[in-house]
Structure formats: C-alpha cells, structure tokens
Amino acid sequence: MGETSRLVYWIKRLSEIALIGWLVLLLLIDVIVAMHDLNAATLLSPVCGLVGVVAVVRRRRRRVGGLVTLMTVSFLSSLVIGITGGDGAPGAAEIGSLLILTVGGLRAIEPVRRAALLSLAAMIVLEASASRINSVAPEPAVAVGFLLFVCWSFAAGIGAYLRFQLERRREAVDTVRRSERLELARELHDLVAHHITGIVVQAQAAKVVAEQKPEAVVPSLEAIANAGADALTSMRRLVSVLRSEDEAARSPGSTLMDMRTMVERFSAAGPRVTFDIGQGIADGSVAPEVMTTLHRVLQESLTNVRRHAPGTGWVEADLKLTDGSDLRAWAEGVRASNGQAPRARRAAYVSAGTSAGGGMGATSIPGATSATGGAVRLRVRNYGSMADIRISRLGGGFGLVGMAERVEALGGRLMAGPTPSGAWEVMAEFPL
Incomplete structure (x- = not known):
C-alpha cells in the first residue's frame, strides 16, 4: 500500500x-x-x-x-x-x-x-x-475569435464535469455521515433505555427490600445512582449526535463476545484473523456506546480487507488499554517512511477529530485521551496483500468516512493507512 x-x-x-x-x-x-x-x-x-x-x-x-x-x-x-x-x-x-x-x-x-x-x-x-x-480584412480576427471560443467551451465543459463529480462526492460523503449519525443515535438511544430500565427495576427491588430489610437499601441506592450516572453520560453523547426523530430499534448493544464471534466467522471464510483482547478490558470497563462503535470499526475494517485486499495473507486485530501515544507514534512512523511524499502520506490516513468537509487528511495527531491519560485502542492490521487492480479502478468507497464520523462523535480518533513495514492498518482510540 x-x-x-x-x-x-x-x-x-x-x-x-x-x-x-x-x-x-x-x-x-x-x-x-x-x-x-x-x-x-x-x-x-x-x-x-x-x-x-x-x-x-x-x-x-x-x-x-x-x-x-x-x-x-x-x-x-x-x-x-x-x-x-x-x-x-x-x-x-x-x-x-x-x-x-x-x-x-x-x-x-x-x-x-x-x-x-x-x-x-x-x-x-x-x-x-x-x-x-x-489587419485590413476582419476575417483573421473573427477566425481566431471563433477558435478561442471553441477552446474555451471545451475547457468550461471539462471544468463543469469535474465540478459535478466533486459535488456528487460531497453529497455522498454527507449522506454517509448523516446515516452514521442516525445509526449511532439509535444505538445510544437503546443503551440509555437499557440503563433506565435497570434503574426502574432496581428502584422497585429497593422498595420491596426496604419493607423487609432496611439496611440493604443503601447498596441498592448506590447501584441506582451509578446506573443514573451512566445513563446521563450516554444521554449527553446522544444529544451531540442525534439528528433525527426516526423510530429506533431495540437492541442491547455489542459485547466482546459479539466481536469474537464476528472474527471467528470472518476467519472461517478466510483470511485468518487473530484477535487479542488485553488485560483490564471487559464489557463493563468500556462504555456501551464505545463498545458498539469498536464493533462497527472492526466489522468495517475486516470488510475492507476482503473487498479491497483479496490477497491478504493474515490479519491481526487487538483491543488494548493504552496511554494514547500509539496513534502519535504510528503517524510519526508514516511520516518518516514517506518523508519525500507528503501529499500521498496526508491522503493515506484519517483523523476523525480534524475532518472538515470532504477533506480528511491530517498532519498532526493530538492524543485522544482523558485527563487521566487512559484510552482504549482497537488496531486492525493486514499483511501480505496488494490491491486488486480491477477493484482499484472502481475508486474508493465511504467506509472510512463513516467510521471516522462515528469515532469523532464519541470523542475518539481514527487513523488508517500504510505502515513502515508495508502492512495496512486501521487504528481507533477512545478516551476512558
């Protein structure tokens, strides 16, 4: 790549x-x-x-x-x-x-x-x-004027066609972004509904327990408070991305087991994928909306491997806790390996936090970490692949645009591009 x-x-x-x-x-x-x-x-x-x-x-x-x-x-x-x-x-x-x-x-x-x-x-x-x-006769000036008008007509036609293609590209990107916002909003709506349902159930249980065992009410109240705080966090994120009042589906969200199952199904059809989950990561340690987005990024990355790099030998995927320095180090490595080709390098990776309009390149990668420095990072890397020429001629899709929009909406950062070792890598990072 x-x-x-x-x-x-x-x-x-x-x-x-x-x-x-x-x-x-x-x-x-x-x-x-x-x-x-x-x-x-x-x-x-x-x-x-x-x-x-x-x-x-x-x-x-x-x-x-x-x-x-x-x-x-x-x-x-x-x-x-x-x-x-x-x-x-x-x-x-x-x-x-x-x-x-x-x-x-x-x-x-x-x-x-x-x-x-x-x-x-x-x-x-x-x-x-x-x-x-x-000249004495007006014919030369008229002939030259007509020839120049014909040349201008061709130039204007080419420019108008290129403008039409650019506008179509922008509309497609905007459509993908709106679709991703709506889908993410639906997922967050479901997660908030899940939290509120848990609060209602715990409140009803606390009411029953209070009549028989009053000392057990305090732990129940603490659980209700924690569930309420989680619901408020998800709701704040929901408000930032919600763009429609469409009916939302009712699904519980993604889990680590869902990600493992997806990887196993992908490996069964080839190429083989290794998926490593680091210590300290569990369904409860990562916000549900972040886990759902990580699942989507992993799914889109594996789909892109099969669609755009059919000759891939193997794929490595890992989900780990990090201090937020991986994306900066990775970007610096790309710059060092492609130092003589800045424009190509700039187009090779995506920074969700700095995308504006149709352009998605970035040359500085600030860390997407919280005040405590903790972050969860998903990395997908495929080896031994070359792009299929027949597929490359069809042009790129909008998978990276959609992934970047989802990651950015949750305060994370996404990058994708070639590594110094020759592999293709997608990396998403979210603050904890």
Missing part, C-alpha cells in the same frame, strides 16, 4: 511538471515570435504569457487571485494594442494558462456562482485578445 501511495504521488508530480513544461515551451515560442518582429504589440504577448505561467504554478494557493491577475493583464494588453493601433496576436502561453485556470476555477472556486462569473470573464478576455489582430 505504501508503494502505491508513493507511485500516485510521483505520477501527480510528473503530470504537474509536464504541464508547466508545456506552458514554458509555449512561452519560448511567444518570445521567439516577438523577437522576430520587435514592436510594442508583439512584446506584450510574452509578458502576458509569463504572468499566466506564474499564475498556473501558484494556482493551488492563489487560484482566484492568479486568474484575476492574468485576466486583468491580458485585457489591458488588448486594450492598449487596440488604442495604439498596433498589430499583434494573443500569445500561446497566455491562452493555455487562461484555459487551464478556467478548468481549475470551475472545479474548485467557491461558491459556484463566482466560478461561473470568472469563467465568463475569461471567455470575454479571450475574445478581446483576438481583437489584437489589426
């Missing part, structure tokens, strides 16, 4: 280098043409082309500013040539930069209304550049 991330990173880098090299080549052609016919009109084209190349290089940091700057310089150049009566032509680098920035602007500039207005402004600037051709 790590090799795949580095390969994708270098493919993107080489594509960027090829794009910039193509624009520089067009700029050199503009310079040669301007040197062949020295006049103010022809010298303005290389200047516009240079501004365009710089705007393309810096488009990820200053997308709107670069596009506006290039359009302003280009339009002023066309205006100056028109006023002075010079005879020139739009530069190739200038046109190429405007088209590239139009595609990127339609895809990424927010809101979409601003992106559309800037795209229309780019079309006007391109058409204005065609008026630099001041």
Whole structure:
C-alpha cells in the first residue's frame, strides 16, 4: 500500500511538471515570435504569457487571485494594442494558462456562482485578445475569435464535469455521515433505555427490600445512582449526535463476545484473523456506546480487507488499554517512511477529530485521551496483500468516512493507512 501511495504521488508530480513544461515551451515560442518582429504589440504577448505561467504554478494557493491577475493583464494588453493601433496576436502561453485556470476555477472556486462569473470573464478576455489582430480584412480576427471560443467551451465543459463529480462526492460523503449519525443515535438511544430500565427495576427491588430489610437499601441506592450516572453520560453523547426523530430499534448493544464471534466467522471464510483482547478490558470497563462503535470499526475494517485486499495473507486485530501515544507514534512512523511524499502520506490516513468537509487528511495527531491519560485502542492490521487492480479502478468507497464520523462523535480518533513495514492498518482510540 505504501508503494502505491508513493507511485500516485510521483505520477501527480510528473503530470504537474509536464504541464508547466508545456506552458514554458509555449512561452519560448511567444518570445521567439516577438523577437522576430520587435514592436510594442508583439512584446506584450510574452509578458502576458509569463504572468499566466506564474499564475498556473501558484494556482493551488492563489487560484482566484492568479486568474484575476492574468485576466486583468491580458485585457489591458488588448486594450492598449487596440488604442495604439498596433498589430499583434494573443500569445500561446497566455491562452493555455487562461484555459487551464478556467478548468481549475470551475472545479474548485467557491461558491459556484463566482466560478461561473470568472469563467465568463475569461471567455470575454479571450475574445478581446483576438481583437489584437489589426489587419485590413476582419476575417483573421473573427477566425481566431471563433477558435478561442471553441477552446474555451471545451475547457468550461471539462471544468463543469469535474465540478459535478466533486459535488456528487460531497453529497455522498454527507449522506454517509448523516446515516452514521442516525445509526449511532439509535444505538445510544437503546443503551440509555437499557440503563433506565435497570434503574426502574432496581428502584422497585429497593422498595420491596426496604419493607423487609432496611439496611440493604443503601447498596441498592448506590447501584441506582451509578446506573443514573451512566445513563446521563450516554444521554449527553446522544444529544451531540442525534439528528433525527426516526423510530429506533431495540437492541442491547455489542459485547466482546459479539466481536469474537464476528472474527471467528470472518476467519472461517478466510483470511485468518487473530484477535487479542488485553488485560483490564471487559464489557463493563468500556462504555456501551464505545463498545458498539469498536464493533462497527472492526466489522468495517475486516470488510475492507476482503473487498479491497483479496490477497491478504493474515490479519491481526487487538483491543488494548493504552496511554494514547500509539496513534502519535504510528503517524510519526508514516511520516518518516514517506518523508519525500507528503501529499500521498496526508491522503493515506484519517483523523476523525480534524475532518472538515470532504477533506480528511491530517498532519498532526493530538492524543485522544482523558485527563487521566487512559484510552482504549482497537488496531486492525493486514499483511501480505496488494490491491486488486480491477477493484482499484472502481475508486474508493465511504467506509472510512463513516467510521471516522462515528469515532469523532464519541470523542475518539481514527487513523488508517500504510505502515513502515508495508502492512495496512486501521487504528481507533477512545478516551476512558
């Protein structure tokens, strides 16, 4: 998996280098043409082309500013040539930069209304550049203007299609997040109902005991108080994630035995899974809503192994108590092994506490621990696997998005990505 991330990173880098090299080549052609016919009109084209190349290089940091700057310089150049009566032509680098920035602007500039207005402004600037051709007959300027309009139409179509795909992706991510919130809210509702039922039963029992053995009432009251505190904790978490009033199912929640049973069923169909539960972890030591989410993370992780890495040799899973340092150490190891590929590394793992919108990368991993430093950590790691090319072509799903949303809602943190040893690892951690 790590090799795949580095390969994708270098493919993107080489594509960027090829794009910039193509624009520089067009700029050199503009310079040669301007040197062949020295006049103010022809010298303005290389200047516009240079501004365009710089705007393309810096488009990820200053997308709107670069596009506006290039359009302003280009339009002023066309205006100056028109006023002075010079005879020139739009530069190739200038046109190429405007088209590239139009595609990127339609895809990424927010809101979409601003992106559309800037795209229309780019079309006007391109058409204005065609008026630099001041010949006796109007046909050359009209032909160049028509050709530029066709090129702009293709660029606008590509940008609009990419924008459509991006919006579809965002809607899908939002749908997954809402679904996970609703499902988690239903589970928490069930757990709170379970606590309240226990409180009612214990209160009824205490009433009966008080008539026959008054000294036994105090332990019953303590048990009622503890059950009430657990119910309040679950209710606070419920309020933070509840987004709907749909009817909730009535299920008791997940247990360690449920997790073991799921692992055994997965191992029976292959690949083999080892599941280790550390000392100090029991059904009562972990909050019920956290246990249910851990069960879901384990289920999703094993499902992803079978779906996306069918050649996996074996899978290791463990559930342990920790001090919260495992995620930080793991992230630092990923950074050290992929130090020359920051973008690929950033996309390789998920930090649920820092996700915003569609982006889910993180470069700093604060510990998800309580004031006492205790945390429960689930780790799933698969070895000896390579992604199936036929599956990879279909693109990624939203399993990690859903897991991250559930973990974040309970104050935890999720990470997933390649390890320095070449395995793929999913790690979820919750404060105790």
